[in-house]
Amino acid sequence: MFDEKDMILEAKHITRKFPAAGGRTLVACNDINLKMYKGKTLGLVGESGCGKSTFMRFLVALDTPTEGEIIYKGRDITKLKGEELRQNRQNIQMVFQDPSGSFNPKMKIRDIICEPLLNFKRIKKSEVDKVAREYLEMVDLPGDFADRYPHNMSGGQRQRIAIARAIALEPEIIVMDEATCALDVSVQKTIIELIVNLQKKKNITIGFIAHDLGLIQSFAHQIAVMYLGNIVEILPAEDIDKHAMHPYTKALLGAVFDLNMDFSKKIESIDSEAPSPLDAPAGCPFCDRCDRCMPICKEKRASLITVEEGHEVACHLYTKEA
Amino acid sequence: MALLELKHTDISYGKRLIVKDCNLTMNQGEIVSIVGESGSGKTTVIRAVLGLLPGGGKVTNGDILFEGETLLNKSKDEWRKLRGTDISMIFQDSGAMMNPTRKVGDAFVEYILTHEKISRKDAWDKGVEMLERMRLPDGNNIMRSYPFQLSGGMRQRVGIAMGMTYQPKLLLADEPTSALDVTTQAQIIRQFMELRDEYGTSIIIVTHNLGVAAYMADYLIVMKNGVIEDQGDRDHMLHQSDNAYTKKLLDAVPSLGGTRYV
Numbered sequence: 001m002f003d004e005k006d007m008i009l010e011a012k013h014i015t016r017k018f019p020a021a022g023g024r025t026l027v028a029c030n031d032i033n034l035k036m037y038k039g040k041t042l043g044l045v046g047e048s049g050c051g052k053s054t055f056m057r058f059l060v061a062l063d064t065p066t067e068g069e070i071i072y073k074g075r076d077i078t079k080l081k082g083e084e085l086r087q088n089r090q091n092i093q094m095v096f097q098d099p100s101g102s103f104n105p106k107m108k109i110r111d112i113i114c115e116p117l118l119n120f121k122r123i124k125k126s127e128v129d130k131v132a133r134e135y136l137e138m139v140d141l142p143g144d145f146a147d148r149y150p151h152n153m154s155g156g157q158r159q160r161i162a163i164a165r166a167i168a169l170e171p172e173i174i175v176m177d178e179a180t181c182a183l184d185v186s187v188q189k190t191i192i193e194l195i196v197n198l199q200k201k202k203n204i205t206i207g208f209i210a211h212d213l214g215l216i217q218s219f220a221h222q223i224a225v226m227y228l229g230n231i232v233e234i235l236p237a238e239d240i241d242k243h244a245m246h247p248y249t250k251a252l253l254g255a256v257f258d259l260n261m262d263f264s265k266k267i268e269s270i271d272s273e274a275p276s277p278l279d280a281p282a283g284c285p286f287c288d289r290c291d292r293c294m295p296i297c298k299e300k301r302a303s304l305i306t307v308e309e310g311h312e313v314a315c316h317l318y319t320k321e322a
Numbered sequence: 323m324a325l326l327e328l329k330h331t332d333i334s335y336g337k338r339l340i341v342k343d344c345n346l347t348m349n350q351g352e353i354v355s356i357v358g359e360s361g362s363g364k365t366t367v368i369r370a371v372l373g374l375l376p377g378g379g380k381v382t383n384g385d386i387l388f389e390g391e392t393l394l395n396k397s398k399d400e401w402r403k404l405r406g407t408d409i410s411m412i413f414q415d416s417g418a419m420m421n422p423t424r425k426v427g428d429a430f431v432e433y434i435l436t437h438e439k440i441s442r443k444d445a446w447d448k449g450v451e452m453l454e455r456m457r458l459p460d461g462n463n464i465m466r467s468y469p470f471q472l473s474g475g476m477r478q479r480v481g482i483a484m485g486m487t488y489q490p491k492l493l494l495a496d497e498p499t500s501a502l503d504v505t506t507q508a509q510i511i512r513q514f515m516e517l518r519d520e521y522g523t524s525i526i527i528v529t530h531n532l533g534v535a536a537y538m539a540d541y542l543i544v545m546k547n548g549v550i551e552d553q554g555d556r557d558h559m560l561h562q563s564d565n566a567y568t569k570k571l572l573d574a575v576p577s578l579g580g581t582r583y584v
Contacts, residue, residue, distance in 0.1 A: 041584070047503040155360075184359040184530060189574035196583040211504055214533070218576040219583040241578045255508035257533030258577035259560060267515075267537075269508035271457070273475050 002037045002222070002310055008172060008205060009036040009059070014068035016054055026277050028054040029065065030229040033304070036173065039203040043220035043237060045213055045252065047274050051229040052209050056175045059207060060094045061085060072173075090120055093166040097178040099158035103150040109136070109161055110146035116169050135164040139194060156187035160194065167198060175207045180215070192219055213240065213249075214256040222310060225249045228277050228285040231304065234312045245313045247290045284316065292317060323390050325350050325524050326371065326492060330384035333363075333370050339382070341366050341548045348541070350491065351522045353514075355535035357571070358545035364528045367545075368494045371526070372411055373401055388492070407437055410490040414497040416481025417469040426472070426480055427465030433484060452483040456513065475506035479513070486517060493517065495527045499534060507534070514538060532575045536560060544568050 014032040017025045028051040036042050044052045057063045058070060058078060069076040072091070080088055093116075096102040103112055110132040117123045123131050133143035139160040150158055159179060166174050176195070180188040196219050199206060210216040216223060220237040225248060233246040244250050254268045270289045281287050287297040296316050304312040305319060324347045333341040341363040348354050356364045369375050371386060373393060386393045388409065396404065405411075413419050420429050430449040431442055438445070450461035456479045458464055469477060478498060485493060495514070499507040511534060517523045529535050535542060542559040544552040544567065552565035559568060 047505065185532060186359065186571055186574040189576075192576075192583060199584075212576070213504075214578055215576045217578065218581060221584060238582065239579070251505060253578065255504040256578060257508075257511070257531065257537050258580070259533060259536055259572060259575050260577050260580065261533075261537070263537055263556070267508050267512040269505050269512065271509065273473055273506055274503075 002035075002040070006038040006040075007035050008038050008072065010034075010071045011055075011058070012069050012071065014055065014058060014065045014070065016051070016058075016063070017066045020278055024278055027229050027280070028277065032068070032231055034224055034231070034234070036205050036207060037221070038172075038205055039199065040221040041199065041206040041208055041219060041237075043216035043223040044207065044209050044226060045211065045216055045223055046226035047211060049228075049274065049277060050226045051277070052226050053177055055226075056094075056177060056207055056209055059173065059175050060092050061089070062094075090116075090169045091171050092173045092175065093169060093171040094175045094177065095159070095162045095166050095179045098182055099155070099162040100150060102162060103158070105150055107149075108146065109148050109150070109153075112150070112161060113146075113164050113168055116165065120169065122169070131168075135168055136161075138167070138198070139164045140190075154187075155183050156191060159183060159187075159191055163191075163194065163198070167202065167204070170202070171204070173205045173207065175209075177209045178211070179208070181210070181212070188215070195219070212256070213252050214258050217241075225252065228274060228280045230285050230301075230314065232286065232314050234304070234310075236310050243311065245307065245311075245318060246286075246315050247292055247317075248286045251289075284314075324348060324387075325352075325389060326526075327387040328367075328371075328384070329387070331367075331370065331381055331386060332383035333366055333375065334380055334382045335375075336378045339548070340379075341370075343384070344550055346543065346550075346553075348524055348526070350524055351518060352540050353518060353525045353527065353538050354541045354543060355539035356526065356528045356543045356545060357530065357532055357535045358551075359530065361547075362545040363548040364545050365496055366548075368411070368496060368526055368528055371492075372405060372409055372494060374411070402436070406433065406485075406490075407488040408490055409492045409494065410485035410488075411494040411496065412478075412481050412485050412498050415474070415477065415501050416484075417472065417474070417477035419481070420469045420477075422469055425466055425468055430465060430480075430484060434487060437488060448487070449483075452487050453480065456480075456483040456486070457509075458483070474502050475509065478502060478506075478510055482510070482513060482517075486521070486523070489521050489523070491524060493523050493525045495525060497529055498527065500529070500531070511538060532571060533577075544571065 011034045014029050016029040017027050020026045046052045058065050064078050070078050113132045113135050114128045132146040136143050136145050141160055180191050217237045217240045223237045224231050225233045227248050233249045235243055241253055251270045272289050283299050284297040287293045302314045302316045304314045306312050326348050328344050328346040331344040358364045431445045434445040453461035453464050458479050499510050539556050542556055552568045
């Protein structure tokens with residue numbers, strides 16, 4: 001499904017450690033290996049605190065990993081500095097969860113959308129109004145919104161502005177951190193449709209963070225499931241409910257409430273909650289909550305093995321030695 | 323006799339009419355889900371039932387009946403007897419409703435002592451028992467913790483334990499799972515269903531998650547701009563409703579094996 005020559009970004013052995021109280025270390029990302037492909041969406045799914053946002057922040061250089069490298073256009077972007085780093089920001093842009101918090105409340109929409117273009121001298125000041133209107137129309141908003149302030153708009157409209165700002169520089173990759181979870185479901189649907197249309201038109205690669213598998217499988221191409229800083233499964237998004245193998249992915253699927261489900265069915269969900277990443281178990285990170293935990297799971301962490309094309313899983317149930 | 327009845331209820335904040343002509347009848351053991359977008363008035367409705375409308379909010383027309391008695395001209399003392407015993411409420415973040423400077427146990431004991439004349443020791447034990455019944459392991463430990471020391475799911479369980487102490491006939495839940503992770507959400511929903519099965523508690527749940535609403539509900543209410551846009555049995559609403567807005571909402575819910583955009 002994914003051609004190696006379409007691969008535009010590769011994260012290799014990314015580890016991020018934060019110092020914690022009492023001289024302990026919190027491992028937010030542990031040896032993450034991911035690939036992103038041209039024009040495809042990578043969904044990163046997991047519960048709060050599993051390190052999914054931490055990882056995506058490396059792509060936009062808001063943070064740097066402790067170890068590992070991210071190869072983009074043949075270079076390690078985690079080591080970029082100064083002007084090179086600034087120039088590279090044109091290629092990878094980000095949309096945040098709360099659009100009202102990511103705009104300057106004193107700037108008009110026109111200036112918000114065009115600020116990146118002015119910064120990189122792509123347009124002249126005299127063109128701002130015309131260009132802002134173009135981008136507003138691209139995200140299905142009336143051009144007159146250029147004169148508004150962010151607080152005069154609804155959440156869905158603000159999220160469209162955030163998307164307009166992100167695509168203004170024609171980036172190759174856009175990272176979206178729970179970009180729709182603050183929105184109502186009907187608005188969420190229109191935003192997803194917009195994202196998918198823009199992706200098709202401009203062949204953008206998207207990294208989408210979500211905690212809702214039901215949502216992410218509706219528009220992603222591949223999904224990576226994270227748990228306590230580890231990738232436990234990478235699989236194609238299509239028919240995810242039939243292909244999921246890792247017990248944690250299955251647990252996440254079991255926790256999805258959708259309208260086609262059998263309502264008389266008892267809820268099958270794991271009890272207990274994810275432990276703090278500070279007290280992650282020694283073996284498989286999921287072993288404390290897994291109903292198919294074996295002795296080996298408590299001792300040794302399973303590494304990702306390929307079960308079929310584009311499908312990797314880290315679980316001792318599927319390793320041959322076990 | 324119906325447990326709860328709203329008859330042509332209008333609710334206003336100051337002079338602005340927020341909820342118009344709301345009608346609802348529910349019986350013991352029923353679960354009603356109210357869904358709608360932000361600002362559609364769904365929280366206002368259940369707050370009105372508990373007499374907890376924020377400043378300036380008032381029921382301006384119609385009536386709200388609980389077991390046949392109107393709730394609209396209850397005195398403070400009457401409300402105090404009713405709230406927490408016959409009708410309880412669970413908020414979006416139960417941690418935020420607790421005093422952050424006091425331990426869970428202090429708040430729980432005080433709550434029990436307001437409603438019952440027993441010793442502090444008995445009240446403590448009762449609290450521990452309720453926590454453990456809500457699947458919180460080691461209730462004593464929880465009672466000795468501050469709210470911020472507990473995870474979101476645990477706090478929500480504490481809220482449910484408090485709300486269920488006197489086995490209320492009616493439980494109002496305002497977005498009880500929106501702040502939680504999906505696996506925790508599933509656990510809390512399961513707990514709500516068990517409450518109904520074990521105690522026959524009637525539940526009104528306000529949520530914007532249509533999947534959750536549909537799973538729990540016997541009866542679904544769709545609100546839009548302060549008006550009940552559509553209502554009916556779950557099966558009717560999911561499959562046979564002719565209402566365009568209901569259809570639009572249902573259509574927008576992503577589902578496994580459903581529409582894929584790519």
